[in-house]
Each structure stands twice: as structure tokens, then as C-alpha cells.
Amino acid sequence: MSARLAIVTRAGALTTIQDLGRPGHAHLAVPRAGAADLPAHLLANRLAGNPPGAATLETTLTGVALRVTCRTWAAVTGAPAPVTAGGRPAAWGLPVLLQPGQTLDVGQATRGLRSYVALAGGVDATPVLGSRSRDILAGIGPAPLTDGQELPLGEPGQPPARLDLAPWPVPCDDPVLAITPGPRDDWFTPAALTLLTSQRWTVTPDSNRVGIRLAGRPLPRARADELPSEGTITGAVEVPPDGQPLIFLNDHPTTIGYPVIATVRPASLPACAQARPGQTVRFTLQASP
Numbered sequence: 001m002s003a004r005l006a007i008v009t010r011a012g013a014l015t016t017i018q019d020l021g022r023p024g025h026a027h028l029a030v031p032r033a034g035a036a037d038l039p040a041h042l043l044a045n046r047l048a049g050n051p052p053g054a055a056t057l058e059t060t061l062t063g064v065a066l067r068v069t070c071r072t073w074a075a076v077t078g079a080p081a082p083v084t085a086g087g088r089p090a091a092w093g094l095p096v097l098l099q100p101g102q103t104l105d106v107g108q109a110t111r112g113l114r115s116y117v118a119l120a121g122g123v124d125a126t127p128v129l130g131s132r133s134r135d136i137l138a139g140i141g142p143a144p145l146t147d148g149q150e151l152p153l154g155e156p157g158q159p160p161a162r163l164d165l166a167p168w169p170v171p172c173d174d175p176v177l178a179i180t181p182g183p184r185d186d187w188f189t190p191a192a193l194t195l196l197t198s199q200r201w202t203v204t205p206d207s208n209r210v211g212i213r214l215a216g217r218p219l220p221r222a223r224a225d226e227l228p229s230e231g232t233i234t235g236a237v238e239v240p241p242d243g244q245p246l247i248f249l250n251d252h253p254t255t256i257g258y259p260v261i262a263t264v265r266p267a268s269l270p271a272c273a274q275a276r277p278g279q280t281v282r283f284t285l286q287a288s289p
């Protein structure tokens with residue numbers, strides 16, 4: 001057994017292993033998965049001296065705690081949260097050196113929803129279809145973390161980033177998400193897009209890595225017939241018959257049967273990943289480039 005281990009002492013509400021995902025398998029009904037807040041994942045790896053594709057830990061609201069068996073560097077990004085190393089306060093958003101036997105504790109997020117923990121060498125879980133990411137919809141990839149679990153770590157590559165400050169925007173409590181209309185906006189009344197962009201939508205508790213469910217004034221349909229199943233992408237804003245939209249995230253299904261009124265632009269997807277239940281989001285129209 002490898003001597004480079006991280007032992008889970010507190011798994012948190014939902015902590016999963018994530019990397020860049022597994023693109024190219026939609027024809028097998030397998031979505032991309034991967035880190036929901038991709039820029040935060042990339043920054044954590046860069047701070048810890050890892051390549052972009054190294055596997056990190058994605059926490060959900062309540063953080064995670066890990067005891068390491070080796071001297072290693074770590075970094076925590078994404079949703080801001082209190083961090084301790086060996087029982088002492090440590091930096092969020094900067095490299096942290098851990099000695100053998102010390103515990104890295106990432107507490108509850110103070111803003112946003114998902115924090116990212118990178119350990120030098122990355123989490124060396126068994127890849128499935130070329131990725132170490134957990135897909136909660138398809139049920140493939142390493143299972144969510146559990147207390148007492150031993151995580152093997154890869155061999156460190158580059159030294160940690162040398163910097164005194166890594167500027168990073170704090171997640172917003174009322175983000176404005178840029179969207180492009182379509183492809184099925186013609187299935188809605190002319191007032192639907194105006195209604196979509198003129199109100200604040202509340203994120204509901206039944207949101208997850210599959211999608212963000214929103215609550216507000218329903219979007220009126222112009223057509224009541226059935227839509228054949230068709231492919232979808234991350235960021236698609238699907239509208240079920242109740243008129244309450246949902247935004248598909250990384251573990252979304254590969255096909256759907258309800259019309260997509262708009263699609264969230266890639267630059268706004270990290271804000272979607274950090275939207276927590278109870279907060280609000282708004283939409284603004286942005287034409288296709």
C-alpha cells in the first residue's frame with residue numbers, strides 16, 4: 001500500500017473526487033461530469049503544484065477533514081471556508097504545507113456552496129472511462145467519501161505556486177447569469193423570455209450536481225404538445241410543464257423531453273456551481289458570438 005495517503009476523518013455532507021471529467025461519451029448516455037466550478041478546481045491544482053487534470057476533492061457546504069500520512073502540500077479554493085492545518089488556522093486560496101499525521105480541516109462554506117481541495121500529486125483513484133470524477137446521475141466513478149476512507153495520493157510533480165496572494169472572486173449571493181435564447185424558445189409565449197430575465201429566481205433545496213431547480217413565476221408555454229427527446233448540454237435551461245426552470249450542471253442527463261428556453265453561457269457556469277439553496281439568481285440575455 002502506498003505510504004502517501006489522506007485518511008478521511010470527516011467526509012462532510014457530500015464530498016466527491018473530481019477532475020476534468022469524461023467528455024466524448026454522450027452516445028453511451030454518460031455525461032461529462034468533472035468539477036462543477038472548473039476555474040476553482042484549476043486554481044487549487046495550480047497552487048498545489050499539480051497539472052490541471054489531477055483529481056481534487058469537491059465539497060458541498062460543510063467541508064471535509066483529512067489526515068495525511070506524509071509531508072505534502074495542499075490548497076483550498078472555491079467557496080470560502082475556514083481552514084486549519086494541524087489544529088492551527090491556515091490560508092484559504094494559498095498553498096498549505098502539511099506534516100505527517102496532521103489534519104487539514106475545511107469548515108462550512110461562508111459564501112457559495114462548493115470548495116475544492118487539492119493535494120500534491122492528486123487523488124490517485126481508479127479511473128472509469130478515462131476520468132476519476134464521480135458522476136452522481138450515472139453512478140460511475142469513485143463513490144462519495146466516507147469517514148475512515150483511505151485516499152491514495154499520486155507522486156508530487158511541480159513545487160507549489162510561489163505567491164503571497166491568489167486573487168479570487170467571492171461567490172455572489174445574487175449572481176446574474178448570462179444566457180443565450182434557444183434552442184426551443186419558440187415553444188414559449190413572447191412574454192416568457194421577459195419573465196425569465198425580469199425576476200429573481202430562488203434556488204430550491206432539491207438542487208445538486210445534476211441541476212439547479214429554480215422557483216418563481218412560471219414561464220408560460222405557447223405549445224402544449226410533447227417534445228421528442230433530444231440531446232442537451234451543461235447550462236441548458238429546461239422548463240418542465242410546471243413552468244419552473246432548471247439549469248443543468250455537470251452530471252445532467254444526455255437527453256431530455258422538455259423544451260430548453262435558453263442556455264447559460266460558459267463564463268456563468270462557475271456561478272451556477274456555487275449557488276446554494278435559498279439564494280437567488282437572475283438571468284440576462286446575451287446574443288450568440
